[in-house]
Amino acid sequence: MRSIQPIIASNGLAIALTIIVLLPITAIVTFFATAPLDTALAEFGLWLHGRGNWAISEFDTIQRFSKIGFALRSIVIAVGISFMYFGISNWLNMGLAKVRARDSIGRQSTIIEAIQPWIFVGPALMLLLLFLLIPAFSTLSLSFQESDGTLSTRNYAFLWDRDALGYLQFRLAMRNSLMWLVLVPTLCISLGLLIAVLADSVKWGIVAKTFIFVPLAISFVGAAVIWRNIFAGGGIQAQEAINGFTPSYQIGLLKALLGHSAEYNEPLYNLKFWGNFFLMWILVWVQTGFAMVIFSAALRGVPSDTIEAATIDGANPFQMFFRIKLPQIYSTVLVVWTTLVILVLKVFDIPYALSANDDDKLLLATMMENARNNWSIGGDNVDNLFAAIAVMLMLTVVPNMVFNAWRIRKEQREMGH
């Protein structure tokens, strides 16, 4: 019997080539073929404009309606192309297998099953390659180049050069990023665990958990705005008494509770150094719900008989938690921790919304943007410099990645693999 590998390889190649040629052509052709729809929609808009005596100009109407048409077409075509992708590749897979192994249904299904997973994973892998791996490597290589392409480590040297422009920002951003990376996941996990455990032992636990979960649905900028109102100072300078009344547009809830005075006029998140913690708190507030929900489910998965066995062994609630329950959900804790670390790396919106121009609150992510705006005088290798900053950002995750890899190997060893 002939080997099946070459058949699988050639079938896969045939499918890939067909898709690569066929889909873009179809997309382009349909896109041009449906272009008149925009015009039609624009005319419909003009007709509405005429009937409704709209205040906006005819030109704007045409523009807007054709944009809507364009958006609608794009959605329909994109979804259609996705369907086509799966439809055609699957059909080809089945058909080719039938042709190549006419006399054996077993071989047919072997071929089909060898290719099928790649059909589903393929697009994701392509996107990962195009938008993650290739950029990551090109960033790495850019960071070691001068603007003219010669190899150099000057970009990194620049970042560590005390006299260089932006040295302070970079140092602060590094410091803050590391603080965020350590503190935010730790706090989220501690609070999430605490709440998950405590909420399980009271009747109104579900209500409590719901309230803690809700912030997860709020965007970071939204959360930043909410907490700005709580951490804000207020207009104390402007609160000169008018006719004996103090007009209060103090919106800082926390300060109102503490009793506001002129010394505390700054919003809390503007405090030098300590302000960072108020910013972190916002992210903790948003993300604790996530940790809590996952831990709640994980704790429920701890076999109740191990808990009963520990009760009989004489464990008190603390020993029960730290020696029986926590070790059993350890891998869940690590997964949540990793998720949170990655999330923290991506955070830019909270500091950006509240203290965009404050060097003391920079994160590596916000610093890059800041540098792009302010460092244009830094020479013509600015882009290469940014690449170096990005690489530094990536490096902050390395400890996490190493630890995770070590843990997975350890777990596999223990399971006897």
Add this chain to the structure above:
Amino acid sequence: MAQVELNHVMKSFGKTDVIRDVNLEINKGEFVVFVGPSGCGKSTLLRLIAGLETLSSGEIIIADRPVMDLPPSERGIAMVFQSYALYPHMTVYHNMAFSLSLQKMSKAEIKERVEAAAKILQMEHLLDRRPAALSGGQRQRVAIGRAIVRNPDVFLFDEPLSNLDAALRHETRVEIAKLHKQLGATTVYVTHDQVEAMTLADKIVVLKDGQVMQVGAPMELFNRPANEFVASFLGSPKMNFFEGKLGTIAGDTSTAAFAGEGIACDGVRLVSQNKAQGAAAKLGIRPQHLRLDPNGQLSGTITLIERLGTETVVELNNADNTVFRFASPDSPDLELGQTVSFSFDPTLAHLF
């Protein structure tokens, strides 16, 4: 001297009564088996003794101490769970040492006790492994070892063999019996398997719907069941029952006559003492006690023959359409559809 005493123990979950007025004495060193169909409350009773459930009312006394208000760890018990309940993140050694370390025992003493228990169970070579790397039987040993190191007044076993395959179940059953002889510890053992109950127990407690049906030594329960339930629950294949009427009752009410469809006999052990002559009654006779006899009064048509090698079990239908079974240690020459007659010794039968 009773090691464990249950007085008027009641337990209800909401409106459902799970345990109804159970009174029981377990002597020191005794191996007591709670047996009954699923849902009879046997596990709940064990968990009440362990302290994993709280009593609704009544009294539990272990080693002369009322334990109702004591947490499980202070009751002087150790429990082996059906699913073993090993701590998956700890090695075998630490699984066994956990309760001792909670008691703030010195490391040297813990080591000594764990190693002693491991030696008894012949699992010294497993101490460094984690439960995931053990077979079912080995896990079972660790669970027992974890109980042994505590040196409890009472061992509690909750269906410990039901997760093992048949061969291993038999092997472990034998080992548990040996272990009990070796340690001489008071043991309460829950099972739904009557073979385990018969082979392991010094004393069997048969439960049904949260009530004790009968307490006694295995053979006593087998030979002199106190009611129809016990009679039908113990013994395999099940006891045969035939409907009929009570005849003349002997003066001391120990025996009576019986008349049913095609059966008439006298001198049968009367179990239901409160029944009067002429009342509806059931004659119970074990399949092993039937004898093939062409002149026997009991006859039926064969519907099924199961040859087990050690035993042949024959299922029959009598004229009344009552299904009954005949069991014989030899391999009688019978065929499906054949009509056969049996006789039996009335002194081996029971009247319910």
